[in-house]
Amino acid sequence: MTVTPENVHDDKGPKILAVLWTLTGLTAVMVGARMFIRLRMLKSFGIDDYLIAISTVLSLAYCGVTTAGVSVGYGKHAKDLTQENLEMAILLNTISFLFGILSFTIPKLAVTAMITRILCPGLKQKIWLWLLVGTAAAVSCICIIILFTMCDPPEALWNVHLAMTGGATCRNVWILIDYAIFTGALSAFVDLYLAFYPVTVLMKLQMSLRKRIALCAAMGLGSIACAMAIIKSTQLNGLADKSDYTYGTADLVMWTNIEADVVVIASCIPTLQPLLELIMGKRTLGSYGGSGKYKQSSSNYNTATFDRSKRSAVKDDLAITNVEGKESQESILRDDQLQQDKDFPMDAIRRTDNVTVEYESRSAHEHPPEGSW
Structure with missing residues (x-):
């Protein structure tokens, strides 16, 4: 120079x-x-x-x-x-x-x-x-x-x-x-x-x-x-x-x-x-579980869990950090595009949901309230 x-x-x-x-x-x-x-x-x-x-x-x-x-x-x-x-x-x-x-x-x-x-x-x-x-x-x-x-x-x-x-x-x-x-x-x-x-x-x-x-x-x-x-x-x-x-x-x-x-x-x-979300108070540190999933807990109930895999529309609260491989929250393609390939199509993400079923025991003399299961 x-x-x-x-x-x-x-x-x-x-x-x-x-x-x-x-x-x-x-x-x-x-x-x-x-x-x-x-x-x-x-x-x-x-x-x-x-x-x-x-x-x-x-x-x-x-x-x-x-x-x-x-x-x-x-x-x-x-x-x-x-x-x-x-x-x-x-x-x-x-x-x-x-x-x-x-x-x-x-x-x-x-x-x-x-x-x-x-x-x-x-x-x-x-x-x-x-x-x-x-x-x-x-x-x-x-x-x-x-x-x-x-x-x-x-x-x-x-x-x-x-x-x-x-x-x-x-x-x-x-x-x-x-x-x-x-x-x-x-x-x-x-x-x-x-x-x-x-x-x-x-x-x-x-x-x-x-x-x-x-x-x-x-x-x-x-x-x-x-x-x-x-x-x-x-x-x-x-x-x-x-x-x-x-x-x-x-x-x-x-x-x-x-x-x-x-x-x-x-x-x-x-x-x-x-x-x-943690800084803004929308989540707590304990609400995050392993593998990118949010924890769900109940202190007074017995629980039974099962996994259900499906493809569905994306929710509006999708977080990019939760869309990961088999741990993904959603499939990101529309249903008509997903029909084109049965074997996990390109650009699609398989959704895996953890569903927690909660229940509590009732005595034989109790009657369930109106509208309950």
């Missing part, structure tokens, strides 16, 4: 830390709430929850390594740094990209796991979803390999003196930039697809338009991550700024973190309804 009289004294370090730690802190709170709901309230912890937890750890690692880089001068102009601090800042920044790329790749796997668990797509659609996301993950991993093999030996990536004296051979940096742009474009497409696929299914729900729109908005927040991926891709040219690397790549560092955190936040929002 060209040094001008306007930016000659700029230091993007404080801005980097403010953006990274504010957004990552918010993400950590959202993930913590999700973990509380899934573990403590619903007692149903899935593969998507594990992946989101891993993504959060990677995001925190990204912030930690970047913070260390800022402490030695990352975000300042290279001319303002000593040779030692410059090389350490570049080294830490290079390492941070490892965590950064993984932190926006793994959440896509988590979102896919959540979608397949909630919407129960057919086999072909499920294969397509995992193939698409798996391809994006593979492309991202190749991007990491390209980054760390740009120079021989690899330490020339951050050892400026080694590269300048001819002690190392490095490939054209535009190979990395062009591939990274391709990776960003594919990442944006996957984010967009994962956002809009649930909308095409959820709009078929038999419930009020207002609630359908609310569910679609919750599941479609990943489209914001698509926009973040596009913006991040526009910042990749900074990798070519070898003369002022610590300043020229600062925006790329911020947008990489923003993209990753937005994907995680978008995946958490649809799971937070039980906690909102």
Whole structure:
């Protein structure tokens, strides 16, 4: 980046830390709430929850390594740094990209796991979803390999003196930039697809338009991550700024973190309804049983329970967190669509009801009141 009289004294370090730690802190709170709901309230912890937890750890690692880089001068102009601090800042920044790329790749796997668990797509659609996301993950991993093999030996990536004296051979940096742009474009497409696929299914729900729109908005927040991926891709040219690397790549560092955190936040929002109900007093913590079902209890009655599986119209109080695999509350397709396939049709969710029959004993001399069984 060209040094001008306007930016000659700029230091993007404080801005980097403010953006990274504010957004990552918010993400950590959202993930913590999700973990509380899934573990403590619903007692149903899935593969998507594990992946989101891993993504959060990677995001925190990204912030930690970047913070260390800022402490030695990352975000300042290279001319303002000593040779030692410059090389350490570049080294830490290079390492941070490892965590950064993984932190926006793994959440896509988590979102896919959540979608397949909630919407129960057919086999072909499920294969397509995992193939698409798996391809994006593979492309991202190749991007990491390209980054760390740009120079021989690899330490020339951050050892400026080694590269300048001819002690190392490095490939054209535009190979990395062009591939990274391709990776960003594919990442944006996957984010967009994962956002809009649930909308095409959820709009078929038999419930009020207002609630359908609310569910679609919750599941479609990943489209914001698509926009973040596009913006991040526009910042990749900074990798070519070898003369002022610590300043020229600062925006790329911020947008990489923003993209990753937005994907995680978008995946958490649809799971937070039980906690909102608890905070608003609509439910109590004890009203949630295992496997995402609400508990029903009676202190003065003998009870008998049985399970009944059926498909029916969706109730207006459907919570997205309760629509899960065999534990689902409802089938989400209309009856005429359900007739098309006897074997659990694509995009349908089987409903399993726990019915509790309550009764109390009466003496032989008592007469039941009018209208009782």
